[in-house]
Amino acid sequence: MRKIKIFDTTLRDGEQSPGCTMNLAEKLEMAAELDKLGVDVIEAGFAICSDDDFNAIREVSKVVENAKLVSLARCNKKDIDRAYEALAEAKHPMLHTFIATSDIHLKHKLEMTREQVLETIKESVSYAKTKFEFIEFSAEDASRSDKDFLVQAYSAAIENGATTINVPDTVGYTTPLEMAELIKYLKANVKGIDNVDISVHCHDDLGLSTANSLSAVLAGATQVECTINGIGERAGNTSLEEVVMGIKTRKDFYDAYTDVNTKRIYKISKLLSTISGMVVAPNKAIVGANAFAHEAGIHQHGVLKERSTYEIMNVEDIGIPQNKMVLGKHSGKHAFKDRIESLGYDIDDRALEEAFIKFKNLADKKKIVTDTDIEALLIGNNASVENPMYTLKSFMVNDSDSISSFASVSILDNKENIVEAIGKGNGPIDAAFGAIDSLTSNRAKLVNYSIQAITEGEDALGEVIVRLSSDDKTVIGRAVSTDIIEASLMAYINGLNKL
Numbered sequence: 001m002r003k004i005k006i007f008d009t010t011l012r013d014g015e016q017s018p019g020c021t022m023n024l025a026e027k028l029e030m031a032a033e034l035d036k037l038g039v040d041v042i043e044a045g046f047a048i049c050s051d052d053d054f055n056a057i058r059e060v061s062k063v064v065e066n067a068k069l070v071s072l073a074r075c076n077k078k079d080i081d082r083a084y085e086a087l088a089e090a091k092h093p094m095l096h097t098f099i100a101t102s103d104i105h106l107k108h109k110l111e112m113t114r115e116q117v118l119e120t121i122k123e124s125v126s127y128a129k130t131k132f133e134f135i136e137f138s139a140e141d142a143s144r145s146d147k148d149f150l151v152q153a154y155s156a157a158i159e160n161g162a163t164t165i166n167v168p169d170t171v172g173y174t175t176p177l178e179m180a181e182l183i184k185y186l187k188a189n190v191k192g193i194d195n196v197d198i199s200v201h202c203h204d205d206l207g208l209s210t211a212n213s214l215s216a217v218l219a220g221a222t223q224v225e226c227t228i229n230g231i232g233e234r235a236g237n238t239s240l241e242e243v244v245m246g247i248k249t250r251k252d253f254y255d256a257y258t259d260v261n262t263k264r265i266y267k268i269s270k271l272l273s274t275i276s277g278m279v280v281a282p283n284k285a286i287v288g289a290n291a292f293a294h295e296a297g298i299h300q301h302g303v304l305k306e307r308s309t310y311e312i313m314n315v316e317d318i319g320i321p322q323n324k325m326v327l328g329k330h331s332g333k334h335a336f337k338d339r340i341e342s343l344g345y346d347i348d349d350r351a352l353e354e355a356f357i358k359f360k361n362l363a364d365k366k367k368i369v370t371d372t373d374i375e376a377l378l379i380g381n382n383a384s385v386e387n388p389m390y391t392l393k394s395f396m397v398n399d400s401d402s403i404s405s406f407a408s409v410s411i412l413d414n415k416e417n418i419v420e421a422i423g424k425g426n427g428p429i430d431a432a433f434g435a436i437d438s439l440t441s442n443r444a445k446l447v448n449y450s451i452q453a454i455t456e457g458e459d460a461l462g463e464v465i466v467r468l469s470s471d472d473k474t475v476i477g478r479a480v481s482t483d484i485i486e487a488s489l490m491a492y493i494n495g496l497n498k499l
């Protein structure tokens with residue numbers, strides 16, 4: 001069987017998607033989790049793009065042990081130098097350099113001739129080779145480029161030291177058959193291609209990114225670029241979980257495998273949706289809430305008799321908690337810790353203490369605490385604010401359909417002062433947020449507010465995610481509670497603490 005490498009770009013291409021910006025703590029948590037997931041390559045950012053990106057790559061370098069760590073760079077010395085600096089402490093550094101090759105991009109974006117592009121590739125890849133052992137070269141917009149020019153571009157990159165050539169379908173334009181033909185054509189014509197990895201990077205504008213990637217694998221690609229939950233520019237990137245489970249479930253067909261530990265897929269999917277605020281659609285393949293739900297009577301009957309009648313994958317293989325054991329208010333810290341560990345979380349003593357207090361509070365309100373509840377208490381916790389500026393102390397809301405809503409909120413600041421204010425607004429949440437704004441002199445704008453039930457039943461935990469933006473900064477605030485107003489206030493305050 002052939003090994004297919006997984007190149008994850010959640011932290012670079014994924015983070016570029018609207019509203020998906022992550023702060024440093026969140027990126028670090030994601031990077032550590034990606035490394036545990038077993039991906040071969042992690043693209044951590046675009047070093048020259050901003051100081052934030054540069055710092056993130058630097059810090060991520062310290063937590064990634066096994067995967068190759070990549071910074072993106074355009075084909076020029078300045079970009080390459082900056083990437084090299086950012087990756088100085090990476091255990092396995094790698095450069096990803098790119099230039100567009102399609103006539104549309106040459107004419108309208110680069111204003112360069114094909115000869116100039118070829119010259120640039122030679123110069124920059126050979127320069128990069130003086131600093132990096134591993135270099136990936138991407139021909140941006142490859143799927144809309146002239147095939148013979150692509151052959152020249154990739155041949156030049158390999159000749160000058162590229163160890164991976166990447167074939168991006170930058171605008172999500174290609175089709176599975178066309179992608180396979182392109183890979184075969186490149187394999188037959190690019191000089192030295194047998195000695196390098198052939199990578200594909202597909203976007204999902206027409207809903208074909210996974211199909212195009214897998215088709216490329218069949219035609220000889222050895223690496224797929226993807227993101228968790230398929231986040232990314234516009235309609236997103238190829239989703240990692242679909243490619244990995246596609247290859248695993250149909251290894252008879254692809255005759256290939258990946259090194260991804262699939263049992264960690266669900267956890268990382270959940271982590272990303274929590275910290276990015278990008279909720280996964282219930283019908284999303286592999287990780288959607290309904291991906292393993294059987295509604296039709298005939299299907300239920302079949303699955304109960306023999307799982308494989310209607311299920312092609314094992315829920316356990318993806319690491320979805322099965323609620324096999326429940327905890328209650330009499331459960332001790334030991335049982336709680338056991339449960340946490342069996343869910344795949346490594347937790348230090350401080351975090352355990354915090355989580356246990358939350359668990360006890362929850363157990364007082366809910367008779368039965370399920371794995372999903374515990375997960376909701378834990379996830380994204382490492383990215384929580386360590387010494388929060390504000391903490392919610394108490395609140396009271398008064399809501400009516402005939403007069404304005406009023407809220408009285410008191411918060412504790414980091415100097416142990418309790419301050420209180422009253423807000424008036426259009427509904428209880430608006431009124432309470434107004435009170436918090438006046439207490440914190442907040443000028444950030446609430447861009448998005450979402451609420452969803454995490455578990456079933458009337459005592460379900462509600463999860464609130466708010467997106468706040470001020471100047472050039474956007475943050476996500478999140479909280480869970482059995483009381484949705486409390487969850488809303490805590491999420492709002494969590495966002496302000498991050499700002």
Ligand SMILES: [Zn+2]
Pocket residue numbers: 013170201203233237
């Ligand atoms: Zn992309």
